[in-house]
Amino acid sequence: MNTRPILVTGFEPYGGRRSNPAHEVMNQLHGRTINGKTIVGRSLPVSAGKFPHIATELIEQLNPSSIVSLGLWPGESLIRIERIAVNIADFGIPDNEGVLAVDDPIDPEGAAALMSTLPTRAIEQAMLAEGIPASVSATAGTYLCNICLYSFLMAAQQHHEAVTCGFIHVPYLPEQVAELLVEAREHATADLQQRRELASMELGRIVRAVEIAVSQ
Numbered sequence: 001m002n003t004r005p006i007l008v009t010g011f012e013p014y015g016g017r018r019s020n021p022a023h024e025v026m027n028q029l030h031g032r033t034i035n036g037k038t039i040v041g042r043s044l045p046v047s048a049g050k051f052p053h054i055a056t057e058l059i060e061q062l063n064p065s066s067i068v069s070l071g072l073w074p075g076e077s078l079i080r081i082e083r084i085a086v087n088i089a090d091f092g093i094p095d096n097e098g099v100l101a102v103d104d105p106i107d108p109e110g111a112a113a114l115m116s117t118l119p120t121r122a123i124e125q126a127m128l129a130e131g132i133p134a135s136v137s138a139t140a141g142t143y144l145c146n147i148c149l150y151s152f153l154m155a156a157q158q159h160h161e162a163v164t165c166g167f168i169h170v171p172y173l174p175e176q177v178a179e180l181l182v183e184a185r186e187h188a189t190a191d192l193q194q195r196r197e198l199a200s201m202e203l204g205r206i207v208r209a210v211e212i213a214v215s216q
C-alpha cells in the first residue's frame, strides 16, 4: 500500500544567526520511518514573499497525511506546541529578503485565526511523560512561523485529502547559547550582556520531542 508521508519542515537560519535548530532537527528526521510512515524533511525560507505559495506547492507535491513545521523561538526553555495561527504579519526584524511587514493581514479575505489540527494536548502530555519540558502555546508570534502555520492550514483546507497541520517552536541548542556568550564578551555590548534569552535544549531531546509529535 502506498502510505502518505509525514512532512517535517524546518526554517533556515535568520536574524543574523549561523544556524537554526529547527533546520537541524528536520535534517535528522528526513528519510526516517516512524510508525510505518516515511518522514520527508523540507527546508523553508524565512521569506514572507514565498508564502502561501510554498505551502500549497508542498502539499500538492508530497500529499502528506500530516505536517509538523519547526521553528526557533529564541530564549524559550520549553518545546512550544502552537495551537493557533493568527491572520497578522507584524515583524520585529526583517525577513531574509529584507521585508519588514507591519500590521499586514496574511490573507485579507481569510479567517482572523486558524487552529492547529494536530492533537496539541495529547502531544504535550506524551512529551511530558517522557520528561521533555513542553507546553501548548497560545501564540506562534506574528513573524514567519505564524505565517507558515496559517498558510499550511489554509492550503490543507483546499486539498482533496485530509491533512493535519501543526507547528512546534524549539529552543536554542546549547552550542548556540555558548556562541552568543562568546559574542557578548567580544563585542561587550550592553544589550547582549543583559540578554536573558539564554535557555537551550540538547538536539537529541528536541529530535525525540518531534518524533513524539509525529507519532500522535
Ligand code: PCA
Pocket (backbone or CB within 6 Å): 011, 014, 020, 022, 046, 070, 071, 072, 073, 140, 141, 142, 143, 144, 145, 146
Ligand atoms: N523562527 C521564526 C521564523 C523562523 C524561525 O525559525 C519565528 O518564530 O517566526
